[in-house]
């Protein structure tokens with residue numbers, strides 16, 4: 239006689255949804271988490287307001303999950319963002335849509351969402367144990383058979399769902415415990431890397447901290463490879479920090495920086511900022527020159543304040559080799575052309591990122607070729623399921639990772655329960 243039918247390890251976004259789905263199917267479910275609270279990472283997502291999902295059709299949504307988003311077609315078609323919205327609204331949580339499809343609770347409090355999800359899990363009769371770290375998954379005859387806890391106790395079940403997350407922000411409980419478990423079952427773990435993470439730079443103007451705190455709105459950030467080919471461009475806000483670049487545009491570019499640095503085996507990656515993305519270099523040249531013509535007696539360093547952030551002006555002028563005290567009549571046109579080019583593509587050499595622990599999301603994980611995309615069951619070990627950030631899937635922040643976690647969690651919970659019930663005989 240088995241202790242449970244389905245054991246879910248990890249009570250984050252994926253595990254909670256898996257437990258709810260398995261409970262809804264009528265399976266006898268145990269949810270284990272090593273922390274003293276469930277849904278800790280979900281609770282700090284979206285700036286503590288919980289970015290529940292993103293209200294896009296799933297074809298569109300997948301484009302925002304550059305790390306293997308296509309694997310999600312099947313899971314999203316079973317339980318996509320519209321189902322997630324209906325699920326939470328069904329629990330009495332009112333949601334609102336913000337920019338770019340991001341969905342938040344009307345309360346603006348992540349706790350509302352976490353409490354509703356945990357409440358749903360409990361109401362379905364799922365047994366929940368917190369402060370219960372799992373040491374390993376047990377196998378018998380090539381099938382999942384249960385778990386062994388850190389305290390040595392063993393609990394049996396016909397299906398085990400690993401939903402222990404990645405390695406980012408370990409204080410939320412995600413400390414990479416699932417990777418060795420998956421390897422023990424014969425799975426490949428693709429290279430882990432930080433993504434949605436701030437960028438670091440050794441440039442003198444970063445190290446001097448002269449730009450620290452400067453926030454740029456709606457700029458375009460581009461990452462270039464060693465051959466000068468554009469790898470990616472992201473539009474958004476960006477922030478200069480004491481170590482480099484942060485803010486949405488920098489976070490979105492980070493995975494491309496990581497991969498390019500890997501390819502080059504170190505060194506620096508060229509990143510450029512377009513301060514006026516809606517203007518051509520010719521427009522920038524003409525419009526900024528017109529500004530100086532309108533105030534012909536004023537030094538260019540003062541006139542330029544009307545066009546670009548003041549903190550950047552000394553750097554731009556030094557790089558364009560323009561004397562900051564020049565006035566309109568003395569401007570060398572070739573150097574002004576150079577200035578316009580710098581405004582369109584201000585170069586920043588980037589030499590790395592913060593660590594995987596400091597990243598919002600872990601890239602890499604359980605190899606997707608070894609996992610069934612519609613059931614999330616291991617193709618190598620029957621009764622073993624993976625979901626959430628533990629898988630080799632990563633999206634941009636904006637509700638995409640949470641959607642991937644809810645969607646894969648739901649598919650894993652549903653199929654594990656169906657398998658367990660079929661085994662009742």
Ligand SMILES: Cc1cc2nc3c(=O)[nH]c(=O)nc-3n(C[C@H](O)[C@H](O)[C@H](O)COP(=O)(O)OP(=O)(O)OC[C@H]3O[C@@H](n4cnc5c(N)ncnc54)[C@H](O)[C@@H]3O)c2cc1C
Pocket residue numbers: 247248249250251252253270271272273276277278279280282283284285289370371372373401402403404406407410411412413415416597598599625626627628634635636637638639640641643
């Ligand atoms: C600050 C921050 C903001 C974010 N904002 C967004 C956002 O706006 N949009 C977005 O899409 N994504 C965002 N993310 C990412 C998103 O929150 C995660 O991708 C998602 O929540 C991962 O869910 P998960 O269930 O796979 O893992 P987790 O939420 O990490 O859950 C894993 C759970 O497993 C438990 N566990 C681990 N090991 C064991 C063990 N041995 N035994 C028992 N339990 C164990 C942990 O305690 C934890 O509760 C953000 C992440 C961070 C850190």
